[in-house]
Amino acid sequence: MADRSARSSANRSRQLLVFLWLLAIALMAALVPVYAWAMPALLGMIIICFAYLRDQILGQSAAEEVCDFYAKVHQLENIQILQSDRPYSRILKTVLELGQFDWAVMFLMDFDKDSFVAVEAAGIELSRFAAVNFDEIATEPNLDDVTLAFKLLEHAFKKHEFRGALAGTTLVCSHTFYGCMMVGRDDPDCDLSEDDNFRLEILSDQISICLHNYRLHKELALRAEDLFERQSQIQRELEMSRIVQEGVMQRETPILPGLDVATYSRPARFIGGDFARYVEDPGVNRMGILIGDVSGKGIPAAMVMAVVVCLFNEKISFATPPQKLLTDINIALKQFLGARSRFNSSAIWGIFDLDSMNFRYASAGHDFPLHLNFRTSELTELASTGTLLGLFNESEYQGNEIAIDQGDKIIFYSDGLIDFFEYNLGHKDGFVWLKEFFLERRTKTSQEIVNEITAMVENSTEPTKDDITVAVFSIANTT
Known part of the structure; x- marks a missing residue:
């Protein structure tokens, strides 16, 4: 041409x-x-x-x-050709049609057996071409792919008697050698012209691209299959972790006459590091609450959370002052995590005493709960000093006590709720907005307040940045 x-x-x-x-x-x-x-x-x-x-x-x-x-x-670039029945037959038929050759045969590398294999022939019997080992043609060491291919063609020419015109070409793409192809005409008086060689060169380039793309497609398919298997394994492990976490966490909120409690918790990922635990004191009008937030997210945070809750379950005692309980948990957690661990956890432990009408608590770096006085509509931050659990063995915690009255409410929350108000709802200061939100709902029940927060989180179109936990306690108004 x-x-x-x-x-x-x-x-x-x-x-x-x-x-x-x-x-x-x-x-x-x-x-x-x-x-x-x-x-x-x-x-x-x-x-x-x-x-x-x-x-x-x-x-x-x-x-x-x-x-x-x-x-x-x-x-010929379409890799779907190689996904059909007898793909190389279709390729060689196209070569005969476009190149106007009488016959063609394709050799591909078989690296597992160190040989060239004639995978398909058109216009000539494939049985005439047996597999050729490298040792038969690689008489010199360190031969490059092109030289090796031409030695293969030379070997085939000598081994079989061809009377017509012959030509051969390599199948190489992106510095990857795939094999070679032989073509010819049966007429002994017909030579291959420059046009014929030009056609053969173009055809071999396109076939090489097809082989290369197909190899990449298979590699990507294998990688995708491997990634899918890994993803499935991770999903199974996450499911097991979630089951373990649910076993550690409390499934139901205890009921104490005179105390209305509602809770909502949602992890940012499949499992999270927030926790909330309620403890009854049998025979006494008291209930304790432990709420906290482990640093980080996902499985590592969930594992540390499980450790904190288990340590708490081991050391819980209503007779122990809240600040002393946090001190004991901090020492045990630090010993468990070791000196090199970077994990830590915030926590607040408080006890509602409806006989004495007070609330005693201590905090380990957790967000301050908000106390809403029903009679005065005054909103107070329940501040308390103390470092995060798991940081220092010598950490000290401050205990506090406030009076509570009928109709009062206290809201506990993790910092994920503040982040949600700021990043998802667009409020400039999430803590200020939470105080306004809580104050405006002084007459609502704990469940009604939690339901509103739940609806905001669940209806948000943007994913949450952190685990969210909220618990609202209301002192029943009997008057």
């Missing part, structure tokens, strides 16, 4: 020169009225015009042929 285009261009150039020469003769004949000069010149011009028109028609036909050739060649 390249030769034909070049020859056509050269012919048109020569015709143009002859046409200009004859035009000059015709002009001279017009100036010098010599009939013998004018007629041959005009006749030559007519012949040149017809020849030019013929070349234009042939050139257009050749261009259409080239476009059709490239359109069919590009179809």
Whole structure:
């Protein structure tokens, strides 16, 4: 095809020169009225015009042929060919059609067996080409892929008697050697032209691209399968972790007459590090609450959370002052985590005493609860000093006590709720907005307040940045 285009261009150039020469003769004949000069010149011009028109028609036909050739060649890039039945047969049939060869055979590398394998043949029996070991052709050490391929073709030429024209080409893409391909014609008097070699080169390039893309496709499919299996394994482990966490956490909130309690908790991921624990004191109108937030998210935070809750369950005692209980848990947690651990946890432990109408508490770096006085509508932050659990063995915690009255409310929460108000709802200061929200609902029940917060979180279109936990306690108003 390249030769034909070049020859056509050269012919048109020569015709143009002859046409200009004859035009000059015709002009001279017009100036010098010599009939013998004018007629041959005009006749030559007519012949040149017809020849030019013929070349234009042939050139257009050749261009259409080239476009059709490239359109069919590009179809070889489609990896779906290699996903069909006998894919190499379809490729070689296309090679015979577009290259106008009589037969073709494809050899591919088999690295597991160190051999070339004739995977498919068209127009010739495949059985004529047995697998060729590297040792048979690699007589020299460290041969590059191209040299190795041509030695294979040379070996095949010698091993089999071919009477017609032969040609071979390598199948290489992105510096990866895939094999080689042999083509030929049966007519012993027919040689392969430059056009034939040009077609073969283009076909081999497209086949190489197809083989390369198919290999990449298979590698990606295997990686995707591996990632899916890993994801499934992680999902199973997360499910087991969630079951363990649910076993550690309290499933139901205890009921204490005179105390209305409602809770909501949602992890930012499948499992989280927030925790809330309620403890009854049998026979006494007292209830304790432990609420906290482990640093981090996901499985590591959930594991530390489980440790904190288990340590709390081991050391819980209503007779122990809240600050002393946090001190004991802090020492035990620090010993468990070790000196190198970067995990820590905030926590607040408080005891509602409805006989004495007071609330005693101590905090380990947790967000301050809010106490809403029903009679005065005064909102107070229950501040308390103390470092996070698990940081220092020598940490000390401050105990506090406040009076509570009928209708009063106390809201406990983790910092994830404040983050939600700021990042998801767009409030400038989430803590200020929480105080306004809580104050405006002084007459509502604990469950009604928690239901409103739950609806805001669950209806948000944006994912939460941190685990969210909220608990509201209301002292029953009997008057």
